[in-house]
Amino acid sequence: MRIMKYSLYPFIALLLAGGLTACNKDTSSTQNSDASTNTQAKVMNIGSDMTFPPFEYIENNQPSGFDIDLMNGILQQSSASANFIDTRFSNLIPGLEGKKFDAVISGMYITAERLKKVDMVPYFKSTESVTVLSNSNYKPKVRDDLCGKTIATQKGSLYPDQLNQISQESCLAKGKAAITVREFDTSPQAVQAVLAKAADAQYDDSSVARNTVKKLNGKVEITSTEPFFPFIGGIAVRKGDTVTYNLINDGLQKLKQSGEYDTLIQKYDLQAPTDEEIKIFMDQAKS
Incomplete structure (x- = not known):
């Protein structure tokens, strides 16, 4: 960072x-x-x-x-x-x-x-965190909170697979709506999708997420409390x-x-x- x-x-x-x-x-x-x-x-x-x-x-x-x-x-x-x-x-x-x-x-x-x-x-x-717009009413904390939402993340990383696993185990298996995973070539592009309201949240490395919050002067915030996949x-x-x-x-x-x-x-x-x-x-x- x-x-x-x-x-x-x-x-x-x-x-x-x-x-x-x-x-x-x-x-x-x-x-x-x-x-x-x-x-x-x-x-x-x-x-x-x-x-x-x-x-x-x-x-x-x-x-x-x-x-x-x-x-x-x-x-x-x-x-x-x-x-x-x-x-x-x-x-x-x-x-x-x-x-x-x-x-x-x-x-x-x-x-x-x-x-x-x-x-x-x-x-x-490290582990992963979920980042959302600070002024959003959506404040996901744990896996189940991602169900039915559009989550932006980085292509080629493990994050899309992790989100799909969460979608299967925590959403579909419980009768909830699946997670829509949007993949971007870079982490900053995934952040931009959240800023543009083209995604509900971003899923990323926790250290990277903390850095993003600092760089964007609080425009986004980390709301997740679960460590996901250490x-x-x-x-x-x-x-x-x-x-x-x-x-x-x-x-x-x-x-x-x-x-x-x-x-x-x-x-x-x-x-x-x-x-x-x-x-x-x-x-x-x-x-």
Whole structure:
């Protein structure tokens, strides 16, 4: 997540601008390299959807946010550097598999399905929240409150599947109306749907939702009280790429030991999982 000061409409225009791209360093020569080449060259191509504050976003034409600061810190531990490449979320894992990226950091949940395709280094924990217009009479708190409503969320994430699961288990199974799920390429576009009253609410990561409330100066608010689907997020590397995995994992552990990791967690209002939480979560995801 970091606080950028601008009014409602410039904020939306900035985040929704189609030209959002990371300022990549020499992408023409490095973008299609594989991990081993980039490790040797001390430059690694990192995929990220930079429309997801506070994790990653563009500020002053530069990649910014928790994930950006964290990955820069991780790579500095081995004298490497990052070439961040802005890509929509649904294309991140395919891009990693296709060797467009050496790693992906983008507020990505660790799931059993993703672990079949990539390896992931755990680094934060969170859950989901529901955001609505502050002046709306609709104030959803728990799953059942979403029934019969139109909920905006991000395409390519786990959120559409989660909402459909809620719709089946908490709505249809109880004789209530289904949730209408509207998917958007980015989180800011989903926010815009709520602002335009094209959706009743937005379903998103809790840290992202808190950031949205701050940026929009109270135009929207979080009303949900249920944690929904708690998770741990991870940095993705290609399946079996132990060189890159170890480089990132070792760098992360060094940041934790130095206290820099905790400083970033506090700066961006995020949550750090304990070693025990990571072990339990990863064992479950791999089983």
